Amino acid sequence: MTSASVEANQILVDEGEPRRRVYTLTSGMLRLSIALPDGRRQITGFLVPGDYLGLADEGEYSQTAEAVVASKLCAFPVREMEGLQDRFPRLKDRLHRMTRLALRRARDSQMVLGRLTPVEKLASFLLMFSARAAENGLPDNPLLLPMSRTDIADYLGLTIETVSRSFTKLKTRGVIRLPEPQIVEIADRTALEGISGIVLHA
Amino acid sequence: MTSASVEANQILVDEGEPRRRVYTLTSGMLRLSIALPDGRRQITGFLVPGDYLGLADEGEYSQTAEAVVASKLCAFPVREMEGLQDRFPRLKDRLHRMTRLALRRARDSQMVLGRLTPVEKLASFLLMFSARAAENGLPDNPLLLPMSRTDIADYLGLTIETVSRSFTKLKTRGVIRLPEPQIVEIADRTALEGISGIVLHA
DNA sequence: TGACGGCGTTGATCGCGATCAATGCGGGGT
């Protein structure tokens, strides 16, 4: 078990690279993405402290992991992991539980990507992020979004312009305030929940 | 352990219902879906024999499972499952492995939903289905699609009209043939792969 | 046998989100 740290926008693991380690994020934030040959990109999720990286993969990583902000991690060589899991069944259960949670979140994301309108997508994104911030003991109302508009767009299947316009719509409706582009104040959580129309797995 | 069977379009488990059993599909096909209050629906996946139902959930089912065609399953009460997993570590590993595969597939689906065009979506859907049919020892070239256009639309985040037009486009380009709406003959697999632009987890 | 209803396809039109473009703002470097 070794520790690792990455700076903002640095790549930690690359899609297709052999899966040698599993990581736990201890601080910061990562984004996981898949890219198409022509440059289109889909962000499949953001990792916050306590989340794992590389759990579901087999053979090689199926996603690229980059730091959104400077981050620290613990790295476990996959060989050691197997031994560890045998010696500590509780660890094995924990990893399995985290994988199942990741799957429930991915299913939520399928719903968001496939069937919500841009404003609904953004509303559900903000609520999910607020819930996850609260879970990590971070402020959940003046909410800090460390990622760029481009990242949000690539997560929600939109363009940055549409993301920006959706922020403006929520602001105009009085549902949120945006003192700074990265700081979201949820003015009316109930309204936001009504707009999102969906309850996501925290 | 008991067995169960459902007829076409019959609901097996409903979103929100307490999770009392885990199932394995032994024959037929299921669709898993999430619904919004206003009726919008997202199909998150199709289950083929060998797949499990309810693995990722905790407390209650997060998705509705319906039969696409008449199907048979084995049902395991979750209580027994825990005991079984302790007595048969191989079973536990198998369930974990299936969950991880389901997660990789869900991530692929996020990419498809968020960033592909309708024709690309359909191409990748057909390739994935062909691969899974082959895995199950079913014919993978004159490919049988047991689900309706509505199901395909709700899986790909499109309308039935757009799905139908995308079929027509692939047909016009000579990539597939459609002797019947439910039978797809892949005339040029390489071209289809080029259109899809993505390699999905089988 | 004819009427009906479900399903898939095709056509016509609309409107939302993508695209193209310009502007503003703030931070960093020389």
Add this chain to the structure above:
DNA sequence: ACCCCGCATTGATCGCGATCAACGCCGTCA
């Protein structure tokens, strides 16, 4: 101080996919 450059926002326009609508086909049932 100045000039960039990256990022977010806003405006103008385009075009793709949704929507509205009609039709054909093939079951089932009386």
